[in-house]
Amino acid sequence: MTSKLTMDKLVSLCKRRGFVFQSSEIYGGIGGFWDYGPLGVELKNNIKRAWWKAVVQERDDIVGLDCAIVMNPRTWEASGHVDTFADPMVDCKSCKRRFRADELEGQAAAAGAHGHAEAPPAVVRCPECGGELTEPRMFNLMFKTYVGPVEDAAAIAYLRPETAQGIFVNFDNVLTTTRKKLPFGIAQIGKAFRNEITPGNFIFRDREFEQMEIEYFVRPGSDEEWHNHWVEERQAWYLRLGLHQESLRVRRLEADELAHYAKDTYEIEYLFPMGWSELEGIANRTDFDLRRHSEFSGKALNYFDEETNEHVTPYIIEPSAGVDRLLLAFLFDAYDEEEVKGETRTILRLNMALAPIKAAVLPLSRNEQLVPTARRVWELLRGKFMSQYDDAQSIGRRYRRQDEIGTPFCVTVDFDTLNDDAVTIRHRDSMQQDRVPIANLVGILREKLEV
Numbered sequence: 542m543t544s545k546l547t548m549d550k551l552v553s554l555c556k557r558r559g560f561v562f563q564s565s566e567i568y569g570g571i572g573g574f575w576d577y578g579p580l581g582v583e584l585k586n587n588i589k590r591a592w593w594k595a596v597v598q599e600r601d602d603i604v605g606l607d608c609a610i611v612m613n614p615r616t617w618e619a620s621g622h623v624d625t626f627a628d629p630m631v632d633c634k635s636c637k638r639r640f641r642a643d644e645l646e647g648q649a650a651a652a653g654a655h656g657h658a659e660a661p662p663a664v665v666r667c668p669e670c671g672g673e674l675t676e677p678r679m680f681n682l683m684f685k686t687y688v689g690p691v692e693d694a695a696a697i698a699y700l701r702p703e704t705a706q707g708i709f710v711n712f713d714n715v716l717t718t719t720r721k722k723l724p725f726g727i728a729q730i731g732k733a734f735r736n737e738i739t740p741g742n743f744i745f746r747d748r749e750f751e752q753m754e755i756e757y758f759v760r761p762g763s764d765e766e767w768h769n770h771w772v773e774e775r776q777a778w779y780l781r782l783g784l785h786q787e788s789l790r791v792r793r794l795e796a797d798e799l800a801h802y803a804k805d806t807y808e809i810e811y812l813f814p815m816g817w818s819e820l821e822g823i824a825n826r827t828d829f830d831l832r833r834h835s836e837f838s839g840k841a842l843n844y845f846d847e848e849t850n851e852h853v854t855p856y857i858i859e860p861s862a863g864v865d866r867l868l869l870a871f872l873f874d875a876y877d878e879e880e881v882k883g884e885t886r887t888i889l890r891l892n893m894a895l896a897p898i899k900a901a902v903l904p905l906s907r908n909e910q911l912v913p914t915a916r917r918v919w920e921l922l923r924g925k926f927m928s929q930y931d932d933a934q935s936i937g938r939r940y941r942r943q944d945e946i947g948t949p950f951c952v953t954v955d956f957d958t959l960n961d962d963a964v965t966i967r968h969r970d971s972m973q974q975d976r977v978p979i980a981n982l983v984g985i986l987r988e989k990l991e992v
């Protein structure tokens with residue numbers, strides 16, 4: 542990550558190049574909702590694909606699932622969300638803005654901690670106008686809706702605030718159909734909704750976002766070992782995808798920070814411009830969820846252990862990451878600027894697996910002989926990887942445009958191509974150029990891209 546990049550600068554790059562737009566922008570937008578543009582959707586899909594590959598495709602102990610967003614509302618009573626999924630909220634009596642009380646107290650405590658020891662305790666006032674705040678009130682973060690035509694209490698349902706519960710309620714279905722043995726996991730990628738009081742920091746805290754969650758079921762007693770295993774495993778995944786080690790850290794939550802279901806939780810945090818912030822939580826949820834759903838549904842959710850001839854309620858280790866936050870971290874981390882011949886070159890040094898566009902085909906100019914040849918080269922590539930064709934403006938500017946969106950390879954078609962049937966591959970990071978026969982181009986790019 543480079544210190545040159547502020548959140549504002551990244552937001553502007555994301556809009557200008559089509560990564561992220563404000564949702565319903567023409568109507569003034571709506572707080573906490575974002576749309577992903579042509580490059581953003583590719584990056585997002587690539588993050589999800591890389592995760593799925595690592596946790597489902599390459600492992601023999603995890604299977605996938607895709608559950609409905611709206612579930613029987615009893616689910617959320619059993620999970621504890623109806624009673625406890627709430628944040629303390631305060632309103633400013635003057636400007637009427639609303640804040641999370643715990644965040645304001647955290648800021649005040651931090652300000653006090655940096656001040657003089659004899660300083661009086663900070664009085665928390667509105668951070669916008671300095672006005673007086675109301676007493677904290679609990680505010681449930683679940684979005685409510687009605688199922689069916691009658692809007693009464695019996696028809697209330699919720700948009701899921703996490704994908705996890707869909708996995709728990711399907712525990713028995715998956716166990717029966719896959720005949721998995723402990724330890725095993727179920728993974729899911731999907732939308733989640735939280736009516737956050739203070740969405741912000743661009744796509745870091747949204748009201749609609751996407752989660753990638755694994756629920757890993759283990760024998761009670763082996764849970765701590767598996768918890769450590771998953772903290773290591775998930776950290777290694779971020780590093781493999783290129784996040785800088787020095788921008789990544791693991792923090793163990795204090796007892797008073799733990800969610801009601803958790804025995805122990807680690808957070809993988811990234812150093813964003815606003816400070817260290819959670820990318821992924823890895824919780825030991827014990828047998829809380831399976832027990833609660835057994836109790837509320839009346840259906841036994843357990844596992845028959847053939848080794849001990851006993852039914853056990855597995856413990857659950859849950860690595861839970863947010864796609865939108867990861868996308869933000871990958872963009873920050875990949876952003877770089879360097880001086881080339883007196884000009885500043887902006888580069889997204891994204892891992893090749895994540896880069897939205899893998900190769901761009903660029904004729905040296907819009908010459909009538911070069912264009913059809915370049916289009917023919919593009920035809921060879923487009924069925925194999927996400928690629929672009931670009932012949933507008935000077936070749937230098939086109940290289941810069943591709944660097945700025947993280948395209949690892951530019952394939953240049955020049956006048957020699959017409960004689961030697963070869964093209965030049967330009968590498969994004971080193972700007973090194975290699976001449977290769979068109980006949981070998983797909984194979985060479987495949988090898989470099991490891992696809």
Ligand code: ATP
Pocket residue numbers: 703735737744745746747748749750751752819820821822861862863864865866
């Ligand atoms: P926070 O403390 O930041 O509110 P959390 O601890 O409530 O997050 P979890 O319930 O553990 O978050 O959710 C797991 C993951 O889902 C988080 O690590 C994060 O990546 C993602 N996530 C949670 N809430 C949001 C949100 N409002 N916007 C975007 N991603 C989110």
